[in-house]
Amino acid sequence: MSNETKAAISSDQITRYQTLFNDRKDAKVVERAVTHQGILATSADFASDTDMTPVFSIDLDTGKVSNQKQSGRCWMFAALNTMRHHLADLFKLSDFELSQNYTYFWDKFEKANYFYQNVLNTADQPLDSRKVAFLMTTPQQDGGQWDMLCAIIEKYGIVPKSVMPETYSSSKSSELNGTLNKKLRKDAVTLRDLAAKNASSDDIAAARDKMLGEVYRLLCYTLGEPAQKFDFEYRDDNKNYHIDRGLTPKSFYDKYVGWNLDDYVSVINAPTNDKPYNKTYTIEMLGNVLGGRAVKHLNVTMDDFKQLAIAQLKDGQSVWFGCDVGQSSDRQKGIMDTNAYNKNELLDMDLSMTKAERLDYAESLMTHAMVITGVDLVDGKPTKWKVENSWGEKVGTKGYFVMSDSWMEEYCYQVVVNKKYLSLELRKAQEETPTVLAPWDPMGALA
Structure with missing residues (x-):
């Protein structure tokens, strides 16, 4: 008998699974709830709503949010938003858009x-x-x-x-x-x-x-x-x-605007074995302008990742970032929090993976870019972050989202910061020739 034949699902297995399911005291209760409301609504943890109140110790005033509508231009909206924040401050144009x-x-x-x-x-x-x-x-x-x-x-x-x-x-x-x-x-x-x-x-x-x-x-x-x-x-x-x-x-x-764009560098957090920290990476066949600026990422620890973003916010400048927005987030409430849903408890199964495992096994990658415009620091440590999205004002708090610090650790992959915030060690690392990654590497994902 071949291995495939041995692995085929038998009628005895199905009978056993049926018995196991029906022996569970809560099976029909959970079935009724999930069939009517779906997994997310049934597993929603409303304590997250309280924890994610939109109040921050550092809070930049960046005006009304923009709306990318039915297009995939979030990366572009986010980048131009960081520039218009600067322009609006200089020329007193609060509702201006590029x-x-x-x-x-x-x-x-x-x-x-x-x-x-x-x-x-x-x-x-x-x-x-x-x-x-x-x-x-x-x-x-x-x-x-x-x-x-x-x-x-x-x-x-522009x-x-x-x-x-x-x-x-x-x-x-x-x-x-x-x-x-x-x-x-x-x-x-x-x-x-x-x-x-x-x-x-x-x-x-x-x-x-x-x-x-x-x-x-x-x-x-x-x-x-x-x-x-x-x-x-x-x-x-x-x-x-x-x-x-x-x-x-x-x-x-x-x-x-007048920024020297060479001063702004991409910093990533990709804790996979193939990408040692304090090294730079680029992606084969990824780009747009032939002969123009190439994609280059400096991989750092999550602690460095956060501190670089905080340093730029403290200087009054917002931060472009890339993340996997669909993970553990409520679009309508504007909450991105690892505690937003408790699927493990609802389904009585362990769905947890490490950040590296999610990247290696195609469970996660960068899908969306937004702008960090604030952070709540308690005893010098971040607890939550203010995020300017580009989905219009009808979601979140007039278009602004709240991101828990634990969510940033798990699902944020990229920030762009002025290289003046890099330590001498990181600055030297950023200047190195990058390792070329395969075209399908998750760090080549487009927001």
Whole structure:
């Protein structure tokens, strides 16, 4: 008898499982509750609501939250939010927003070119190779990383939302993504065919140029054509009128934000055996701007991770961060807490895993980016964190969430901080050449 035959579920097993279930005194009580309300509502621990009151010892005033709507641009919203907080303070513009559609346009355009390059780089591999299959599964998507947003800004600048507002496709991106990915896969057929026929580099470049022209046209149709020059007209919080004429996206960034983006670095907490602490990592085939800023992460202990975020908050600057938002969180209440639900007690089974196990076994990875705007310190230790989301004002406390410190430890993977907060040891580590991780490594997940 084969091992598979031995492992097949027998009728005796089913009878035994039925008996075990029906012998439980609470079985029918739990069954009635869960079948009517579901696992989450039945396992909700309402003590978490009390613990997660939205009061913080350090609380930055960052104004109204934005709304990414039906798109996957959280990483972009979060990054631009950290910049608009700075801009709003300097120029007294409390409800001001930067254009997420502008950076979205150029990200899509650059991702198409990045995809074409990866297609050509793997053209000698069979279609069923893991790398080619990985590329074709999702040629491009809305998600991204902090360094990818920096690459866009360094090349194209930014503009106010009034200069390039939202469109149907930027706020509801599924149609655009479906169409663009169809085109990119079709173009991959052409590029791989040219490579297989040993076409000249000039012929490949000409085909690629035509493809990029079509991508640009598609993006203009759906997102609108980006402005090259514009006037910035506004009234500040004191009702004073201002107009700044003849700006370009890059001159606007330099004048109104002015950050040296090289000063801001990605710090991660990935406690897996393959990623020693105080080392840097990058991810193969992950990026958007060819020749632009590459994705680079410095892996640190969770204690360093938290202290870096706290140091930046104490200086009055918010913190971009990436996490697995769907884990143990209540979207409507705006609570992210490891005690929000007690599934183990409800189901009488142990579902616990370590953070490293969740990463290694595909139970968790970064899925969402937001902004930390406050923290509650008790005896110098964080107990909970204030989070600015980008899901509008109808969730949480006018769009703001509360994250318990234990939740941060388990489900936060990335913060972006000014490198001036790094210790000398960490700064030296951050400057090292990164280890290249596989394209499907969880630290390559796009928020």
